[in-house]
Amino acid sequence: MTQTEVSHSPNKKSPGKKTTSSVNYIRSFAIGLIIPALLLIIWEVASRAGIFPQYLLPAPSAVLSTLVALASSGELWTHVSSTLSRVLIGFFLGTVIAVVLGSFIGFFKPLERLFDPLLQALRSIPSLAWVPLFILWMGIAETSKVTLIAVGVFFPVYLNIVSGIQGVDRKLIEVGKVYNMSTASIITRIVLPASLPSFLVGLRSGLGLGWMFVVAAELMGASEGLGFLLTLGQNTSRPDTILASIILFAILGKATDAILKQLENRSLRWQDRYET
Amino acid sequence: MLAVQEVSRTFDNGYKAFKPVSFNTDQSEIVGILGTSGCGKSTLLRAIAGLDLGFDGEISFHEQSVRNGTEHTGVVFQEPRLMPWLSVIDNVVFGLKGSKSEKREKGTRLLRAVGLAGTEKLYPRELSGGMAQRAAIARALVTNPQLLLLDEPFSALDAFTKMQLQELLIDLWETNHTSMLIVTHDIDEALFLCDRVLIFRDQPGVLFKDLTINLQRPRERGSLAMAEFKREILQSLDLNHDVHVRSAI
């Protein structure tokens, strides 16, 4: 018997390697900043030189000062928080419904035959087409907005859960059967963890759609929110407001996605992924 | 012990994997099932493991039908089938019930027994093929099965690792005296491990010969006596001409 082959455990966690990889990370991050920084400088200079007219494309500094003004008046927080809460509530609702429905349909083939055609048909409707109907049913208030976002989030999460569950390796399930596990524990101990990667992919694309749909929902009519800032900027001919709102969307979208990405990295450490 | 009576398996599409077979195995016996590809060895093993209950006939272990549960049986598959999201130790104790510390202690002991001490926290992706198969053996043994079923457990491994694991299996057997049923198509492996070899052939399969390997342990690979058995097995497998021979049993 060999004791030798086990004595060298992979030295992935050795401190030396970790520092080099974080240095590499910072370096690649810095490299990625070069072009955006150059563009910003050119944009600023060109604006000041009067090449871009102020009423169409204000300088970055002007956008920044608009942002600062919004922040110091406290308005910024109102808009950000109302948009963020719409997205989060819609995301949560869409995800919960998708998880419940997706789990049942994934586990029980007959249910899939029953429900899937309908869901596929609903999915082929461009979701924005629902807007007038939702407004008619639920008015222009929060409910219709959150519902629209939930519909957008639902489909990617649902589809990924179903395909994740159905893609679970039958061979792993047999291991559970060998140990005389009940269906319930096979589901919780094998099927769910095995379909986790696919579920997380669904969550991230669902969140992306959530952000897309919140813009749509708020453009339809809102008294606060980043989408409202967009319309406000358009109606008052203030491109700086529009740009400030776009920047906030970018930051929030990226930040929430980063949270999910972090969650994914943490729960999928076991995955055998190609590392660059 | 294990009693297989007139067992056959006809699939939904009408295909018969093997014709009715009957055999018994004794306590602590290592029995090999040897046969050409497609003669129903895996199908038979899956039936004994309780993974496929669509067979005809009766299989019982210690007088208990496999249809009523197989809690005394452990299985090692051709692939390790480790749960990729569990660490090695959690994989090993996967089928165990009991307190956390109890599991941990048993798992660590088994890992040591299969030569994997110190790998507890690794994930399956960090293991070599041979290490993963060792972990799978540990997982099958952790519940103290009275019968260990192995379906071509080493066929995916290189010759060197294969020999190491065969020796490991014999070492484990010498401490526990677990009964084993090993499907293989490697004659040398069967001769090294088994007290008895059941030879299957044809499609659908028939049990053609029940050969007792009365060689002393520890066995020497490539010994003359083994070569003699090998010749006998090769002859009865009848690999050269596909004439259909009526079952000799």
Ligand SMILES: Nc1ncnc2c1ncn2[C@@H]1O[C@H](COP(=O)(O)OP(=O)(O)OP(=O)(O)O)[C@@H](O)[C@H]1O
């Ligand atoms: N679920 C199934 N449905 C129909 N036929 C099957 C099924 N499973 C196996 N068979 C058939 O039964 C026969 C025996 O299969 P089995 O896997 O038991 O062979 P084997 O002896 O283990 O072969 P190998 O040595 O290649 O693993 C094969 O001809 C196969 O095609």
Ligand SMILES: [Mg+2]
């Ligand atoms: Mg097989």
